[in-house]
Amino acid sequence: MKPGKKLLVLLLIVIGLALLFLLWGLNEKNWDYNLPRRIIKLAAISLTGSAIAFSTVMFQTVVGNRILTPGVMGLDSLYLFIQTLVVFLLGANTLALMSKTTDYLLSVGIMTGFSLLLYRFMFNRERTRLFEVILIGMVFGILFNSLATFMEVLIDPNEFSVVQGRFFASFNNVNTKLLGISAVLAFGAGAAGLTRLKKLDVMSLGREIAINLGIDYDREARNCMILISILIAVSTALVGPISFLGLLVANLARQLFQTYRHDLLIPGAVLLSLIALIGGQFLVERVYSFSTPISVLVNFVGGIYFLFLLVKEGRL
Numbered sequence: 001m002k003p004g005k006k007l008l009v010l011l012l013i014v015i016g017l018a019l020l021f022l023l024w025g026l027n028e029k030n031w032d033y034n035l036p037r038r039i040i041k042l043a044a045i046s047l048t049g050s051a052i053a054f055s056t057v058m059f060q061t062v063v064g065n066r067i068l069t070p071g072v073m074g075l076d077s078l079y080l081f082i083q084t085l086v087v088f089l090l091g092a093n094t095l096a097l098m099s100k101t102t103d104y105l106l107s108v109g110i111m112t113g114f115s116l117l118l119y120r121f122m123f124n125r126e127r128t129r130l131f132e133v134i135l136i137g138m139v140f141g142i143l144f145n146s147l148a149t150f151m152e153v154l155i156d157p158n159e160f161s162v163v164q165g166r167f168f169a170s171f172n173n174v175n176t177k178l179l180g181i182s183a184v185l186a187f188g189a190g191a192a193g194l195t196r197l198k199k200l201d202v203m204s205l206g207r208e209i210a211i212n213l214g215i216d217y218d219r220e221a222r223n224c225m226i227l228i229s230i231l232i233a234v235s236t237a238l239v240g241p242i243s244f245l246g247l248l249v250a251n252l253a254r255q256l257f258q259t260y261r262h263d264l265l266i267p268g269a270v271l272l273s274l275i276a277l278i279g280g281q282f283l284v285e286r287v288y289s290f291s292t293p294i295s296v297l298v299n300f301v302g303g304i305y306f307l308f309l310l311v312k313e314g315r316l
Helices: 003-023 031-063 075-090 092-097 100-123 130-154 157-164 176-194 197-203 207-212 217-239 245-257 262-286 294-315
Strands: none
Touching: 003 031, 003 245, 003 262, 031 130, 031 176, 031 197, 031 217, 031 245, 031 262, 075 100, 075 130, 075 157, 075 217, 100 130, 100 176, 100 217, 176 217, 197 207, 197 217, 197 262, 207 217, 245 262, 245 294, 262 294
């Protein structure tokens, strides 16, 4: 099957799942209450899934590794650290009473600022190696996770339950104002990423070959990493961390399309991400009756697939 037909099939599946998600159980008595809320939830799913898929494909191309995801840069751990720190210093009531807009802007600002400082420091060096940036990001991620765990042990169990609710992604009760802000930031970063698709095709050949073909590799890598950080920060602050989603959909897209062309890989990964999230949210609401967060389902499947990739790569 040609790549265009594969994209069309995925698009039809997404449309079918979206209609099923929106219309299931609606009748003349409840549609005016349920439909607007489901539309907002679907918009949040679409924004989050697209941002994660886009950023993961771009990240894997820049670092030249199919197993790594933007999560290794420590932004998810930084988000959890911020939420835990607020409760540890100010109490759970402060986090509960804090405006969602304030919490969102604080999280996005700190995560993006951390990334910019890291990239500015590392990429200003005379000889910058991308794996050093990734390694430092991983070290900071472990640090943030350890500090968050330490504070969780010290806080009151009731306050810990408030923090724990932030550990899992949730598309319920999405604030429309935050959705609008996220859409502006994500579309801006996505539009900047779309202008680099041809360069990403060349960068996928490797650093030395890309430089020989006229690409300023370090500059493009830095710019791509900044865009990746914005997309991950926006999606994480909006709904929470979903660790394995990007790994799952990016690698499935590469297997499905068998191409280096990012104008096929990125739309394919985005559509696969929407299928996973819309289908997963439908199961959470209609089958599990909200007893299981969607991030648990995604991480369970993604974790199994991650082990499969490790075994597969080890045999090559």
